[in-house]
Amino acid sequence: MDELDLLKKDWNKQTEHKTLSVKDIYPMLHKKSSSIVKMLFYISIAELIFWILISTIPYYTSDEFRTKLDKVYTNDYILNGLNIFSFSIIAVFIYLLYKSYKSISVTDSAKKLMESILKTRKIIKYYVLYNLIMVGLSLIIGLYYGLSNDPKISNIANLNTAKIFIISIVVIVFIAIVILLIWLFYRLLYGLLLKRLNRNYNELKKLEV
Numbered sequence: 001m002d003e004l005d006l007l008k009k010d011w012n013k014q015t016e017h018k019t020l021s022v023k024d025i026y027p028m029l030h031k032k033s034s035s036i037v038k039m040l041f042y043i044s045i046a047e048l049i050f051w052i053l054i055s056t057i058p059y060y061t062s063d064e065f066r067t068k069l070d071k072v073y074t075n076d077y078i079l080n081g082l083n084i085f086s087f088s089i090i091a092v093f094i095y096l097l098y099k100s101y102k103s104i105s106v107t108d109s110a111k112k113l114m115e116s117i118l119k120t121r122k123i124i125k126y127y128v129l130y131n132l133i134m135v136g137l138s139l140i141i142g143l144y145y146g147l148s149n150d151p152k153i154s155n156i157a158n159l160n161t162a163k164i165f166i167i168s169i170v171v172i173v174f175i176a177i178v179i180l181l182i183w184l185f186y187r188l189l190y191g192l193l194l195k196r197l198n199r200n201y202n203e204l205k206k207l208e209v
Helices: 003-061 063-072 076-106 110-149 151-158 161-208
Strands: none
Touching: 003 076, 003 110, 003 161, 076 110, 110 161
């Protein structure tokens, strides 16, 4: 047997081995990816319920909290508008995750599975970014209305420039810390699952080579 025949024989063995590997590995990666996105979907529902409870229970169970909130947000439309907008975005996020889960569940192609994984990663990324922006804006709006309408704080305008500067720095640091804590929370909540999803994506890329 000459060198060319040996090379062909070796290639056929590699091809057969690769086909067998794809046949064995793909169903496992498919199942794992589907389970991960399903878990992300359930977490998002739990998060929606959590934020609804956090925003409604104190308001309806504590007269003191409701009075303070009414003083800060003198216009009810602003508070209601923020809540409706936030919950609507979370609902859209849940819907997109559900679509990703269904897409992964029915796909029979490694390429389509990879596309669904990439889409899921983008959904999570944009959702976390949106939440961080909304937290920052909510804190800024809340502090602004608090400084403007709370009698104990509204006399801040009478302070000198140095004290106003110090208070501004404290407010900025406070907002930054809150945003950082929420980012760490999402990093912990979604980071582990996304890391597993990325691992599946990388394995699929190897199978596609």
